[in-house]
Amino acid sequence: MTNLHNNHRLTSIPAAAEQDGQLQQDLIDYVNYHISGGSLASLTEGAEEAEPALTPLLQNDTARAYRQECGGVITDMKQLGKLPGISQEWLNQLADTVAGLDSGKLRALAPQTTRHNRVDPYVNGPQCLDMLLGEIGKAERYIHLSVMLFFNDHSGNLIASELLHALERGVEVRIMVNYTVTALGYGQNLEVGQFSKIAGRLEQAGARLLDTFHSYYGAEEWAAKRKVLKSQGVPESILFLQDKVQEDVEVTGLNVIDHRKFMIIDGITSVIGSLNIGDQYTFATPIQEAPDQQVEGRPLGIPAKEEEWHDGCFRIQGAVAQSLNAVFHSRWLLLGGDHFDLASPFYRPAVDYAFGEEECTLFASFPGNPVNLIQQYILDVITYAADETLIVNPYLIDQAFWDRLGEVGPERACHLTICNPLLVNDHPTNRAAVRSNMYVPFCNGVSFYDYSATERFSHWKIIYDHRAQAVFHGSYNINERSACHDYELGLLVKGRSLAEKVKHMIDYDLSVSRKITDKHEFFKHPWLHPSTYLNKATQNYT
Template identity: 20%
Template sequence: RMISMAWSNGYFPVYENCKTKYFDTGEIMFESIKKDLKEAKNYIFFETFILDQGHMWDTILNILLQKVEEGVDVRLIYDDFGTITHLEKDYEKYLTERGIKTYTFNKIRPQLAVQMNNRDHRKMIIIDGLKAYTGGINIADEYINTKERFGYWKDMGIRIEGKGVEMFTIAFLQIWNYQSNENTQYDSFLLPEKDYEKIKGQGYIIPFSDSPTDDNNTGKNMHLNMLNMANDLFWITTPYLILDTEMVNALTLAVNNGVDVRIVVPGIPDKKLVYEVTKSNYELLIKKGVKIYEYTPGFIHGKVCLSDQESALVGTVNMDFRSYYINYECGIWLYKTSCIPNIRHDLEQIFEQSHLVTLKECQETNPIVRNFRNILRIFSPLM
């Protein structure tokens, strides 16, 4: 069912014999990224929502500049809204002049246009067509906890190696060609089958991307399919919880079918109004039997989903309207891969560090606050 849905929702194929590695913190993933970037021989494609100057970006930038000197084709896409308070106006030109081909996605302009709301929320790094990274981790120091914001910043990501990387290569070049005046042919960056023959991995993966320019809602359908197919458990982490009726009904049906449904949200918010909307969903969901956890150490930004002991999803898709309908997103669905036990272990550790919200807590909330949250829910599709 998942394979059929992925193909129908964007022609995303299923791959086998791909190595997978799950990262339970941004710090560990950053170390792996640095190592792989230094080993790049042909090209590096880099796409991020937030790019903030600091230790993390300075380290990566130095590696990228070194790779440019070695003749590696380095390309970078960052979202204008995600970087508008972090980078100088001419930063794109500055990088391009230093050999890093750069585009700012969907530049903010003073106009009434729906397209201004469609942001590139994807995070991906592709190296030589052999390795790819994705997950919740942007390029800013809080993601690797060298700078503290909102307590401990818990984020997660994944690295794949093998033929499945080609879907990220294609996804990157689709956005690149949209931004560029010149059309880059995919074939120049896709590897022949023989280059993957020595790579062996367990299970199957479906790398995917999602776009607001069609009606497929691939990210949401991934969540719904995993939820509807779950027999024992459906666990998910999300920094924002803004749900429509369809998702609430799916969660309710899963609980009624005996599935252990758990949702982890931050204990410390980054956006207070959005956090109040998140909290406005607690009472309804808890009454339906959904377990809501707040990550006590700080802010959990990872977007990880586990269904039973067999399948998981790691990517950029939040459980909110923006990810489901408005933003460009990406991720990887995994089935019986070697990293599934690591994902389960990480989620179990998260539960131990989190507070299980009770119905009594929700009902004892100040009535003025509860009414304020209900009013905010009316505007939740805009958040």
């Protein structure tokens, strides 16, 4: 297979950027966003005239293939200088264009990379719960927590109690939760949905909380709110994010959900993953352990109870915390939270952030996003698969994903493996979407494993890319809501050690899943099956 790295010499860094680290970062941000199909013309003054001359080199198959060979994102000027077809004249022109753009907006739109992080993977409730309680217990300055669901059950109250202890120690606590969706509870139990009871105790102890259900303002309300925020010093690089949300809701009429799940502690430690807080996710019941199957001394296995879900998260020590804090800060202000200075030593302590060897790139998407970089990353992972690639996701509904997978030929399809809880699933049309779209990819060589063989539901959302020795993990479902209407977050981690650990975890899941071997389990002619039409009718809402 052609190695695009070896076919192109390194183009020199433009003189204007040679001593300007911010301009170098802006160049990288612009290129990553543009390769994914994003246009800055409608978002940033100064891009309209120059962008047409830059687009042909960036928005093409060769540029995407090269970036995927780099691991899914361009992270430094050396990689940028080897972009196929690049010339010194083109790079100089790009530097001139980017120098006039809003750096804040570029950072908000493009993936952000930090280095020398230490990343540890956790899977299943007991491991995740113990880690979360331990990290909250070590907090000295502040805790910023954003999660969609926070249930009033056993593990939810354990975490709430630890947060109360932190408040007693003088730790600042800010929390964003969707109160309304949490109130639906689970298992026909509305009592566990009463997060307001937990919130009351936390607020009485000094915590600040916001309800993310109210992520959209009426047109007049937002116009007034925007003026107030601007007068308070909130920059356009934050305000324009809400502008896009407003446009999305006005056009589609759909509600928006903050589906992100992350926490920052003291500006040094952070947690990101696909789990919410509650006994479905962070259950304390011991798992059914697999003999001799461990990662870092933590056993692998499956949840012991049917109502407990298989899920996971990453704990990161390092500068990723600052990237996540910027995401938290923008949402907090737009929801009406108190103002705090991200750059102050309290929130950004002066410590050595070299904790490990992992390079981490944070992807954030939001409703009304002109292009969803998480979706584009996933599409490129399957389009340019050149080695073992494992995709674990609970909901495979996004038609763009299926259309692209159906176009992947046998020479790449043979590298792709998907693991999904096909039968044991809380989504009404996941099975219909898979059966209606998997026939051609299966015949081309894509492997499919059904985690339902464990009689448990897997809510874990993770991708392993062997060629890049990279792992992508976060809140993103492969469905239309995550692609178009919800706030999502994902972390791309490059590093052989972590990749091998996650590969071991996924391999165990595959070993307890059922590998589908008969193509007739999928629909050759999906239009003949009523469930296909149910999926089509509901894919934007469920």
